[in-house]
Amino acid sequence: MNQQNAHSTCNCFHCGLPVYAGTSYHALLEGAERDFCCLGCQSVCTAIFEAGLQGYYQRTPEGVLLAPPPEPPRDIDIYDLDEVQQEFITRSGDLRDIHLLVEGIHCPACVWLIERALQREPGVLLANVNLAARRIHLRWDNKLNKLSSLIRALARIGYSAVPYDQENAEGVIKKSNRSMLFRLFFAGFAMMNLIWISIALYSGADKGEFREFFYWMGFVLATPTLLYSGYPFYRGAIGGLRAGRLTMDLPIAIGLSVTYAYSTYITVTANRIGAVYFDTVTNLIFVILIGRYLEGMFRHQALSATRRLTELQPRVATVMQDGKEQITPTRAIRPGDHVLIKPGYKVPVDGIVLEGQSAVDESMLSGESAPVSKSAGAKVTSGTVNSNGALLVEVSSALQDTTLAKIIRLVEEAQASKAPIQRLADTIVPWFVLVTLICAALTFLIWYGKSFELALMAATSVLIITCPCALGMATPMSVAVASGLGARHGILIRNGLVLETLSRVTHFVFDKTGTLTEGKMSVAVMRSVSGIEIPEILRSAAAVERYSEHAAARAIIAEAEMRQLNFRNVAVQGFHATAGLGVQAQVDGKTVLLGSLEWLTRNGINPDAGLQAQALELEAQAMSCVHCALGAAHVAVFALADRLRGDAQQLVNELRAAGIAMTLLSGDRRAVAESIARQLGGMEVIAEVLPQDKDRVIQRLQQSGAVVAMVGDGVNDAPALIRADVGIALGSGTDVSVESADIVLMHNGLDKVRLATLLSRRTLRTIKQNIGLSFIYNVIMVPLAMMARVDPLVAAITMPISSLVVIGNAARIRNLFNHEKP
Amino acid sequence: MSVIYSLIPGMMFLGLVFFVIMIWAVKHGQYEDMEGDANRILQDDDEDMMP
Numbered sequence: 001m002n003q004q005n006a007h008s009t010c011n012c013f014h015c016g017l018p019v020y021a022g023t024s025y026h027a028l029l030e031g032a033e034r035d036f037c038c039l040g041c042q043s044v045c046t047a048i049f050e051a052g053l054q055g056y057y058q059r060t061p062e063g064v065l066l067a068p069p070p071e072p073p074r075d076i077d078i079y080d081l082d083e084v085q086q087e088f089i090t091r092s093g094d095l096r097d098i099h100l101l102v103e104g105i106h107c108p109a110c111v112w113l114i115e116r117a118l119q120r121e122p123g124v125l126l127a128n129v130n131l132a133a134r135r136i137h138l139r140w141d142n143k144l145n146k147l148s149s150l151i152r153a154l155a156r157i158g159y160s161a162v163p164y165d166q167e168n169a170e171g172v173i174k175k176s177n178r179s180m181l182f183r184l185f186f187a188g189f190a191m192m193n194l195i196w197i198s199i200a201l202y203s204g205a206d207k208g209e210f211r212e213f214f215y216w217m218g219f220v221l222a223t224p225t226l227l228y229s230g231y232p233f234y235r236g237a238i239g240g241l242r243a244g245r246l247t248m249d250l251p252i253a254i255g256l257s258v259t260y261a262y263s264t265y266i267t268v269t270a271n272r273i274g275a276v277y278f279d280t281v282t283n284l285i286f287v288i289l290i291g292r293y294l295e296g297m298f299r300h301q302a303l304s305a306t307r308r309l310t311e312l313q314p315r316v317a318t319v320m321q322d323g324k325e326q327i328t329p330t331r332a333i334r335p336g337d338h339v340l341i342k343p344g345y346k347v348p349v350d351g352i353v354l355e356g357q358s359a360v361d362e363s364m365l366s367g368e369s370a371p372v373s374k375s376a377g378a379k380v381t382s383g384t385v386n387s388n389g390a391l392l393v394e395v396s397s398a399l400q401d402t403t404l405a406k407i408i409r410l411v412e413e414a415q416a417s418k419a420p421i422q423r424l425a426d427t428i429v430p431w432f433v434l435v436t437l438i439c440a441a442l443t444f445l446i447w448y449g450k451s452f453e454l455a456l457m458a459a460t461s462v463l464i465i466t467c468p469c470a471l472g473m474a475t476p477m478s479v480a481v482a483s484g485l486g487a488r489h490g491i492l493i494r495n496g497l498v499l500e501t502l503s504r505v506t507h508f509v510f511d512k513t514g515t516l517t518e519g520k521m522s523v524a525v526m527r528s529v530s531g532i533e534i535p536e537i538l539r540s541a542a543a544v545e546r547y548s549e550h551a552a553a554r555a556i557i558a559e560a561e562m563r564q565l566n567f568r569n570v571a572v573q574g575f576h577a578t579a580g581l582g583v584q585a586q587v588d589g590k591t592v593l594l595g596s597l598e599w600l601t602r603n604g605i606n607p608d609a610g611l612q613a614q615a616l617e618l619e620a621q622a623m624s625c626v627h628c629a630l631g632a633a634h635v636a637v638f639a640l641a642d643r644l645r646g647d648a649q650q651l652v653n654e655l656r657a658a659g660i661a662m663t664l665l666s667g668d669r670r671a672v673a674e675s676i677a678r679q680l681g682g683m684e685v686i687a688e689v690l691p692q693d694k695d696r697v698i699q700r701l702q703q704s705g706a707v708v709a710m711v712g713d714g715v716n717d718a719p720a721l722i723r724a725d726v727g728i729a730l731g732s733g734t735d736v737s738v739e740s741a742d743i744v745l746m747h748n749g750l751d752k753v754r755l756a757t758l759l760s761r762r763t764l765r766t767i768k769q770n771i772g773l774s775f776i777y778n779v780i781m782v783p784l785a786m787m788a789r790v791d792p793l794v795a796a797i798t799m800p801i802s803s804l805v806v807i808g809n810a811a812r813i814r815n816l817f818n819h820e821k822p
Numbered sequence: 823m824s825v826i827y828s829l830i831p832g833m834m835f836l837g838l839v840f841f842v843i844m845i846w847a848v849k850h851g852q853y854e855d856m857e858g859d860a861n862r863i864l865q866d867d868d869e870d871m872m873p
Contacts, residue, residue, distance in 0.1 A: 059865055108861030131858030182845055189841050193834060210826065217830055 012037035014045040014158075015068045030054070040069045044158035051157070053116055059109035069158030070103045076148040076155075078316040079163055083329045085147065088163040094143045095125070100136040101164035102154070105129070110159070117157050121150055135164060177296045180232070184293055187229035187286040190221045191279070197221075198279040206275065215267040218278035226260055229285045232292065246430040248472060251437065252288060255463035256281055262460050271453075280464055280799070287473070287803050294476040295496075313382055313404055317341075317348035320392065333398045341391045346383060350402045351393035353378045358389030371551065383715070410695055410719035411740065428771065429471070436466045443786045458788035464799070465785040466778055473803055474770035475500075477810040482763040485814055490731075490746040491756050498726045498742040500767065502760035504707050505726060508655055508753075509698060511712035512666035512673055515730060515750070516680070517642040519713070521551050523559040524623055525639040527614045535565055537636045541628050543570035544585040544592050548577055552626050555640050556594075582626075593629040600629050608634040615639075621675050642672075644679055647751040652680045654754055661706070665694055667716060695719040711753065713737050728753060755817065762816050770806045777802045 012019050013034035019025075025036035029049045036042040048056055078084050090097045105111070111129040114136065118127035123144030128137040140150060147163075154161045197214050205214055233256065236249030263276040319328045320338040330348050333339065341347055343358065359371035362384045371387050374380060380393055382402040440462045447455035479496035486493050493499065513519050528534050542560030545553035546568070560567050573586040582595015584603070593603055597615070600607060607627070615625045615637045623639040655662060662683040666673040673687035686697055698720050701708050710717070710724035714737055721727030721740040729741030730750070738744050745752040781798060784790050847853065 108857065108865065111858050111862060112865045129858060130855040131861070132855045178848070182848075185844070186841060189837055193837060197830075210823075213827060213830075217834070220831075221834065 010035055012041050012068075014041035017068065038068055040158070044069045044156070047156040048113070048158075051117060051120065053113055053157075056109050056113040059112055061107055061109070070160040072155035073151065073160050073162050076151045078327065079147045079151065081316065081327070081329065084315050085163075094141055095139065096142050096147075097137070097139050098147070099164045100138060100151070100154075100161040102129075102134050102136055102159050102161045104159040105131065105134050113157060114154065114159060117153060118150065121145060121153055124150065136161065177293070180289065180293050180296055183229040183232065184286070184289045187225055187282060187289055190225040190229070191282040191286045194218060194221050194279040194282050201275075212267075212270060215263075215276050215278075218276055219264060219267050222260060222263070222278035222281050225282050225285060226256060229289060230256055230281075233285075233288070246433045248429045248433065251433050251463060251466065252284070252472075254437070255460075255466075256284060258456075258460045259284075259464055262456055277460070277464070283799065284464070287800070291473040291476045294480045313402070314346045314348040330398065333395055335395050335397055337395045339393050339395055341380075341386045341393060343386060343388050343390060346385055347380045347393070348398075349382050349393070349395045350397045351380055351395045353380060353391050354394050355392040356390050358391050359387045361385040361387055406692070407715065407719065410692055411722055414695060414719045414722040432466075432471065436463065439466075439782060439786060443788075446786075447788060454788060458785065461785040461788075461790050462782060465781045465790060471771065471774045473806050474774060475767050477807055478763050478766045478770060478813065481810045481813045482759055482766075485817060486743075486756065486759055489752070489755055489817055490749055491752050491759065492731070492744040492746060493742070494744060495742040499760045499763045501707065502709065502726050502743075502757060503764045505660065505709040505757075507661045507663065507701055507706040507708045509663045509665050509701070509708060509710045509720070509724065511694075511710075511714065511717050512664055512668055512676055513642060514713040515645075515711055516648045516664070516676060517644055519642065521555040521624075521640045522643045523555050523638050524641040524643065525618055526559075526636065527611060527639075528636040529608055529611065529634070532630070532635050534636065535563060537628055537630065538563065539565045539567045539570065540587045540590075540592050540630065541594055541636075541638070542567040543572050543587055544575065544583060544594060547572065547575045547585070548583050550577075550583075552624070552638075552640055553583075556626070556638060559638075590631045591629075594626055597625075597627050600627050600634055603629075605629045605632060605634055611637050620671075642676075644676065645750050647749065649680060651750055651753055652683070656681070663697070663701075665689060665697060665720070690716075692719070695723050698723045711750075712741075728756070759813075759816060762813055766810055766813055770809055773805055773809065774802060777805075 010019050011017065013029075014036055017037045019035045019037050025039060025042040027034055027036065027042055027046050029045070034045070036045065048054060085096070085098075088098050102114070105114070108131065111131050114129050115127050118124050118136075118138065121140075123141040124138070125141065126137065126139035129135070130137070138150065140147070151161050197218055200210070201214055205211060230253075233249045233253045236247055237253035240247035240249060259277045260281050263278050263281070265271070266276050314330060316327050316329050317333055318340040319326050319333065320340055325340060333349055338354065339349060339351065347360070353374050353376050355376060357373070357375045359373045360380060361371045362381065374391065379396075380386075380391065381404070382398075383404040440459045443462050444455045444459035447458050476496075479493075479499055482499055483493040483496055510516050526534050526538070528537055538556070538560050542557050542565065545556045570587060575583065575585040577583045578595075578599070581602070582593060582599035584591065584593050586592070593600055593605065597607055597612070611627070611634055615627070618625055618637070618639040621641075623641040626638045626640060627634060628636040628638065652662065664673055664677050664680075664683055664685045664687075666676075666685070666687050667689055668687060670685070670687040673685050677683050677685045689697065694717065698708055698710060702723075702725070708724045709726040709728060710720050711728045711730075712721055713730045717729075718736050718740040721729060721737060726743065727741040728743045728745065729737040731738070731744055731746040743756055745756070777798070781790065
């Protein structure tokens with residue numbers, strides 16, 4: 001790339017990227033000749049000028065670099081079908097509402113451009129862009145315009161839009177979080193007002209004429225707070241009791257009720273001895289709700305993994321009926337139907353190829369990166385991608401019976417059967433609750449002989465002072481801080497609770513392709529006959545291979561580029577490829593052949609004995625060999641292998657040093673998997689496994705008592721990721737694996753696993769410290785309260801302090817990575 | 823000092839009004855897109871009208 005930069009003469013008029021010499025994308029716009037970096041930019045810019053929307057370029061903020069337009073979405077026409085639209089539109093009839101998810105929006109000028117452009121289309125009643133969420137809310141008249149033509153209009157000006165199902169995507173969890181936030185707001189509002197009233201009371205107003213008035217004001221504020229903001233605690237306490245469990249909600253609910261009832265009693269009877277604790281009621285609700293809200297934010301959204309999987313299955317397919325192509329929704333397809341799969345499309349069903357030849361990318365199922373060639377008689381699986389030829393397929397199973405559907409069911413099963421994570425705080429809570437209740441009851445009984453009022457007050461203060469806030473905040477606060485710190489270092493924690501589990505992991509299971517290895521072929525070894533230099537051969541080979549789409553071709557080109565060989569200017573004539581064998585072309589008047597050994601012998605070339613022996617040796621190490629002939633002589637062998645990730649070795653060494661068992665789990669051939677394990681210094685290898693077996697392997701390990709972490713990246717890893725105690729996905733992986741995982745490592749940093757483990761250990765330590773702190777607080781305060789020595793002012797001061805100590809201790813986690821680069 | 827008999831309930835009532843307004847605003851999507859509307863207001867179609 002650096003070489004090319006040197007030749008760049010100017011910048012693209014649309015996106016501002018450098019324009020390389022030799023490319024020729026120009027357009028005459030408003031009398032000026034403009035240069036573009038690519039065809040995409042050229043056509044988008046021309047369309048913008050033709051629509052008279054060139055004001056877009058003036059509106060683009062200074063310093064914002066536009067990007068080349070994203071690829072327009074495929075098969076837009078299906079969105080015109082009512083069956084398909086039904087899932088997205090919120091209004092039936094001809095007036096329809098839809099939300100579109102848009103790729104390519106980068107600045108406010110895009111908002112302007114999209115809204116203007118859409119409003120010019122016939123039939124559009126409303127086009128409203130949400131810049132923050134990258135969405136369009138569109139209302140149109142289906143009689144006047146079709147959805148597909150609106151999406152096409154967006155594609156013309158450089159935006160790729162797809163319908164977006166808001167109800168599903170936002171989900172129940174988000175809604176319940178929002179209602180929690182409202183309750184929190186209200187409690188905060190009431191608390192702030194009550195603090196002023198309390199300050200007035202403590203500074204002497206409780207002796208004067210306003211005493212009654214302030215008590216009543218407190219009652220007015222605390223009553224709705226208890227009913228509205230405190231409702232979740234009552235629901236939790238009653239739900240827990242019904243299920244026969246002592247939950248944290250129970251002492252909170254009892255404490256709140258007793259405190260409130262006592263204060264109300266004092267207020268109503270205008271009793272001059274007691275004091276009111278309305279401020280304690282609201283404080284308690286507010287502080288605990290903060291903890292609950294934080295916890296809610298990190299709850300695992302496991303539902304979406306299955307949804308993403310379902311999305312992998314195409315919604316429509318082209319069915320051949322009486323020799324005619326007919327677009328049909330997938331759910332109407334029956335076994336026995338004949339389906340045409342065009343190049344570049346996803347396979348909608350499981351079936352057997354009747355006609356045609358093509359390579360199918362099955363990486364989603366097998367994890368194998370190289371496409372598998374398919375011809376008549378071969379099986380194809382739904383969700384895989386057909387790459388270069390059309391296939392006519394007889395449907396063997398559709399919908400619920402496809403392999404993809406089976407993976408979906410596995411994921412659901414794993415989700416349902418996975419034991420909830422036992423949190424440290426949860427194991428302590430029931431005992432804590434029991435002890436608190438007993439202490440309160442004892443206090444009441446002891447003081448009952450003296451006076452009923454004193455007994456009630458002392459018992460109440462025991463309930464309040466045990467202060468579940470510190471305990472309730474111990475875990476969520478630490479997890480919140482740790483998640484924030486992780487996010488800054490490329491560790492996305494989707495399920496905060498696993499932070500406690502990760503430090504206990506005894507067994508790591510790695511997926512091979514794409515996780516320990518880079519997931520793409522690269523040239524590992526090159527051998528040539530003596531007398532000819534490798535760079536020279538590589539230059540000719542790369543020149544030929546740039547016309548090929550094969551995975552091996554990409555590897556050879558990448559190698560040539562890495563060595564900075566100038567192969568792009570080499571003239572190549574008569575390029576010809578034979579599927580499954582190799583390619584042929586003329587370079588500098590010489591014939592270049594690249595491919596299998598059979599390809600060379602077919603073209604009348606005698607294989608070189610030395611190279612042949614070396615190739616055999618390399619193939620034994622699970623590499624695939626590409627042979628090269630120049631002129632009429634066999635001159636070189638390129639051995640291709642999936643290279644290890646740079647940081648894989650280090651991670652494996654560290655885990656081994658820490659005494660953690662490791663297993664390599666791969667869908668690939670045994671020889672390949674074993675060669676990778678050998679390179680990493682040896683570990684248990686389980687090869688040639690199907691997705692459902694991956695899940696089972698994890699289950700077996702768990703049954704033998706191991707705490708398992710799974711690191712993976714493919715759709716086939718999804719059930720295993722969910723089943724494992726901690727699922728870790730790489731950010732480059734498929735959406736499905738990311739949705740199934742508890743922790744996602746961004747920027748593909750495998751060594752982030754180490755940081756995540758460190759973070760987890762630190763978090764667990766902090767949680768333990770926090771629980772300890774709140775116990776110390778209780779050990780000091782509870783006896784005092786039982787002796788009826790805690791007056792309202794002391795309680796009001798110490799309660800928030802104990803919470804603040806817990807928060808402050810959690811905040812110290814932020815310093816953990818001070819020595820690591822972000 | 824008897825003014826606080828009316829001032830404190832008044833303050834609480836006002837606070838409640840603001841709380842209700844805020845909930846209304848959140849529920850009606852006023853906070854959904856903080857950037858878009860801020861910029862949209864600056865981008866009118868009035869080039870032709872400018873002197």
